[in-house]
Amino acid sequence: MNNVWAVSTVVMREMYRRKDFYVLLILTVLITLILGSVNFFNESNVVRYLKEVCLLLIWIASLVIAITTAARQLPAERESRTIFPLLAKPISRAEVLSGKFLGCWLASGVALACFYLFFGVISAARESGWPLGSYLQAVTLHWFMLAIVIAGALLGSLVFAAPSSNNTICFVLVGGVLLLGRHLHKVAMSQGGFAELLLTAIYYVIPQLGWFDVRERIVHNWPAVDALSFLVALAYALAYAGALIFVACWVFRRKRLQ
Numbered sequence: 001m002n003n004v005w006a007v008s009t010v011v012m013r014e015m016y017r018r019k020d021f022y023v024l025l026i027l028t029v030l031i032t033l034i035l036g037s038v039n040f041f042n043e044s045n046v047v048r049y050l051k052e053v054c055l056l057l058i059w060i061a062s063l064v065i066a067i068t069t070a071a072r073q074l075p076a077e078r079e080s081r082t083i084f085p086l087l088a089k090p091i092s093r094a095e096v097l098s099g100k101f102l103g104c105w106l107a108s109g110v111a112l113a114c115f116y117l118f119f120g121v122i123s124a125a126r127e128s129g130w131p132l133g134s135y136l137q138a139v140t141l142h143w144f145m146l147a148i149v150i151a152g153a154l155l156g157s158l159v160f161a162a163p164s165s166n167n168t169i170c171f172v173l174v175g176g177v178l179l180l181g182r183h184l185h186k187v188a189m190s191q192g193g194f195a196e197l198l199l200t201a202i203y204y205v206i207p208q209l210g211w212f213d214v215r216e217r218i219v220h221n222w223p224a225v226d227a228l229s230f231l232v233a234l235a236y237a238l239a240y241a242g243a244l245i246f247v248a249c250w251v252f253r254r255k256r257l258q
Contacts, residue, residue, distance in 0.1 A: 003091045007099025008106060015069055015107040024061040025111075029118060031057060048219050051123060055215045058115045059142070063174060066108045066146045070153035071166045073100045074252075094249040097154065101245055104150045109143045116142075134224040138214050141230070144237035145212035149174055151244035152207075158251045174209065182210040207240050 015021065032054045074097075077083035086096060116139045149170070156166040184203040191199060211233045214225060225233075 003095040004099040004102060007091075007096055008103030011069075011073065011100055011103025012107045012110075015065075015104075020068065021065055021111050024064060025114060025118075028054070028057045028061055028115065032118075032122060047123070051119075051219045052215070054119050054122060055218060058112075058119060059213075059215070061115060062108065062112055062142065062146060063149065063171070065111050066104065066149050067153045067167055067170045067174070068163075069107065070100070070104045070150040071157050071163045071170065073104065073154065074157045075163050093252045097249050097252050098245065101150060101154055101241075104154075105143075105147050108146050108150065112139060112143055112146070131221065131224075134214075134218060134221075137224050137230060138218055141212040141214060141225075141233060144234050145209055147237050147241040148207045148209065148244070151241040151248065155244050155248040155251065158248055158255055177206055177209050178213065181206055181208060208236070211236065 032050065074083070077086070083096075087093065116135065120135055152173075153166065153170050156170055157163065160166040160169065181203070184199055184206075187199060216222070217224065224230075
C-alpha cells in the first residue's frame with residue numbers, strides 16, 4: 001500500500017499542476033452565473049432550469065477530467081521513459097497501475113467536491129432550503145461512477161495506441177451507455193431470436209452508469225435514493241472497477257514496454 005499511495009500522490013500533484021481542472025471549473029461557474037442572470041420569458045422562477053444546466057456541466061466536466069487524466073498516465077510514462085526507473089524500484093506493475101487508478105480517482109473526487117460545492121451554493125442562494133443529504137448522496141454516487149470510467153480509461157491506455165484514440169473511444173462508450181444503456185433491455189425484449197439474446201448479453205455486460213445518475217432527484221427536490229439501493233450501487237461500482245483494474249493489470253504484466 002505504501003507503493004500504491006506514493007504513485008497516487010504523484011498523480012494527484014501532476015493533475016493539479018495542469019490547467020484542465022481550473023479551466024473547466026471557471027467555465028462552469030461563468031456559464032451558470034450568466035444563465036442565472038438571464039430572465040427567461042419574464043419568468044423569475046428558473047431555479048430548476050439553472051440546476052439542470054449546472055448539473056449537466058458538472059457531469060461533462062467530471063468526465064473530461066477523469067477520462068483525459070487516466071488515459072494519459074501510462075502513455076506519458078512511456079514517452080518520457082520514466083516508467084523504466086519506476087519499475088526498476090521494488091514496485092510491481094500491478095502496484096503502479098493501482099496507484100495510477102487511486103490517484104486519478106482521488107483527484108477526480110476533489111475536483112467533483114469543488115464542482116458540487118459551487119452547485120450547492122448556487123442552489124442555496126436561489127432556493128429556501130438545501131437538502132444536504134441528497135446532495136451528499138448525489139456526489140458520492142457520481143464519484144463511484146467515475147471509478148468505473150477511470151478504470152476503463154486505464155485499460156484502454158494499454159489497448160489503444162494513442163491517448164487521443166483512447167479518449168475518443170471512452171467518450172463515445174460512456175456517452176452511449178449513459179444515453180442508451182438503460183433502454184437497451186427494453187429494445188432487446190422487442191426483438192426476437194439471436195438479436196434479443198445479443199442485446200440482452202450486451203445489456204448485462206456493459207456498466208450500468210445510469211444507476212448513478214440522480215440529477216432528476218436533485219433538480220426536482222425529490223427524496224433521496226433508499227439506503228439499500230444506494231449501497232448496492234456503490235458495491236456494484238467497486239466490483240466493476242475492480243474487475244477492470246484486474247484485467248488491466250493482467251494486460252500490463254504481459255505488455256512489452258518500448
